[in-house]
Amino acid sequence: MTDHHARILGDDEQRGAVELFRSALHAPPLTDEEWASARDVECAGRRHGVTDGDTGALIGTAWAWDTALTVPGGGVPLGAVTEVGVRADRTRRGVLSxxxxxxxTDMAERGVVTAGLHASEATIYGRFGYGVGALARDYTVETSRAQLRPEAPAGGRVEIRDLETVIDLASQAYPAMATRPGMLARPAEWWGMLRAHLARRAEGRVTAVTHEGKDGIDGFAVYSVDRPKPGSATLKLVDLHTATIDAFAGLWRYLLSVDLIGEITATNRPVDEPLELLLADPRAVSTTARFDDLWLRLVDVPEALAVRAYQGDPLTVEVTDRLLPANTGSYLVGPDGVERTDRAPDLRLDVAALAMIHLGAWRPSQLVDTGRAQALTTRAASRADRLFSTPTAPWCGTFF
Ligand SMILES: CC(C)(COP(=O)(O)OP(=O)(O)OC[C@H]1O[C@@H](n2cnc3c(N)ncnc32)[C@H](O)[C@@H]1OP(=O)(O)O)[C@@H](O)C(=O)NCCC(=O)NCCS
Structure with a gap:
């Protein structure tokens, strides 16, 4: 237990909180100029803080800004949790808890149905009810081996534009691209964070392109090229989103055509992105990492379950939630709706395990096999697999 008390910080406490977070991550302090350009973004959302009982100094902070999460069949409010840090001389005393x-609790009271974060370590957030809701991969493309197959979709037009124009066009077109479960709405503040992120990049020149299909802008890419010495350079993809497979193929046709590039590195991409299927030599693509992308927390379990679409037959799911006990209970979940029930459960799991199956990152039977969930009736695991199945792997694809 803890005698710490967290409160929402005021505008005059924001910079101190940001610096506390940066020191926890061993990042250098912001200059006055950097703070001036970051202030509007950093003051948006809600930042909690804990102060030391004796000195009154800030010793821990956590920020969240409001956005929306795409789920199978719809969308729900999400609190995007970030900039979490505790002063190094006050850790392991319950400040983060x-x-x-x-x-x-604040999100639950405000009707924020889900919370999400990118974790610095995989052992921290499970105890607070977060589970890995979406995976991602990094990959490298060897350009000399990478040619599109002749039947790869063609058409549309790729155009280099200045970054501000691309951000303007991309922010308008993005909602039509954010259809994969796990993706987030990107409010104006997020595009401000992208600007700040690109401005801080020391290396390489940043280039931004759009793809225009028959219905207008349907894809964009932002990349930098690192060419430390003459010879082949590395193109680093910073952001690439598309509404159609034609736009995806069109942008990759362009990226592979850029001169003097030996390899393209793509970080934090969907695990089932079909680049290999477009290439004559699929081994031109090497997956270099596969990792937990979005940690998801269902803050309002009945509402989160009700908004999502399902396949197959209904099932009774018993959920336990130590931190937000109002969520604990049994739910009859099926394509026709979700309701609380007194029926005996088919599947039993805690709220973190529920987050792991909610967007389709894991099959319920995988959680049953590994002891993360319990199947209590015949064929409960396979029925749950069908119930929670999704056509695509979930992916967040937005840093925060
Ligand atoms: C991670 C961090 C926020 C934890 O803060 P804290 O105040 O020490 O956490 P608490 O004391 O509330 O710990 C709660 C529980 O988490 C565990 N825990 C905390 N940090 C952990 C870590 N890095 N790895 C594994 N377990 C951790 C504690 O042992 C404790 O376990 P218990 O419930 O079994 O007793 C803090 O160490 C920190 O700021 N680290 C550097 C920055 C960072 O990684 N931030 C997170 C960005 S996503």
């Missing part, structure tokens, strides 16, 4: 309790 108090911040998480206060932040999740």
């Amino acid at each position: 108090e911040l998480m309790r206060a932040q999740l």
Whole structure:
């Protein structure tokens, strides 16, 4: 237990909180100029803080801004949790636990149905009810081996534009691209974060392109090229989103045609992105990492379950939630709706395990096989697999 108390910080406390977070990540302090350009974004959303009982100094902080999460069949409000840090001389005394309790309680009271974060370490957030809701991969493309197959979709037009124009066009077109479960709405503040992120990149020149199909802008890419010495250079993809497979193929046709590039590195991409299927030599693509992308927390379990679409026959799911006990209970879940029930459960799991199957990152039977969930009736695991199945792997694809 803890005697710490978290509260929402005021505008005059934001910079101190950001610096506390940066010191926890061993990042250098922001200059006055960097703070001036980051201030509007950093003051948006809600930032909790814990102060030391004796000195009054800030010793822990956690920030969240409001957005929306794409789920199978719809969307729900999501609190995007980030900039979490505790002062190094006050760790392991329950400060984070108090911040998480206060932040999740605040979201529950405000009707924020889900919370999501990118974790610095995979062992921290499970105890607060977060589970790995979406995976991602990094890959490298060897350009000399990468040619599109003749039947790859063609058409549309790729155009280099200045970054501001691309951000303007992309922010308008993005909602039509954010259809994969796990993706986030990107409010104006997020595009401000992208600008700040690109401005801080020391290396390489940043280029931004759009893809225009028959219905207008349907894809965009932002990349930098690192060419430390003469010879072949590395093109680093920063952001690439598309609404259609034609736009995806069109942007990759362009990227592979850029001169002097030996390899393209793509980070934080969907695990089932079909680039290999477009190439004559699929081994031109090497997956270099596969990792937990979005940690998801269902803050309002009945509402989160009700908004999502399902396949197959209904099932009774018993959920336990230590931190937000109002979620604990049994739910009859099926394509025709979700309701609380007294029926005996088919599947039993905690709220973190529920988050792992909610967007389709894991099959319920995988959780049953590994002891993360319990199947209590015949064929419960395979029925749950069908119930929660999704056509594509979930992916977040938005840093925060
Ligand atoms: C990670 C961090 C926020 C934890 O803060 P904290 O105040 O020490 O956490 P708490 O004391 O509330 O710990 C709660 C529980 O989490 C565990 N825990 C905390 N940090 C952990 C870590 N890095 N790895 C594994 N377990 C961790 C504690 O042991 C404790 O376990 P218990 O419930 O079994 O007792 C803090 O160490 C930190 O700021 N680290 C550097 C920055 C960072 O990684 N931020 C997270 C960005 S996503």
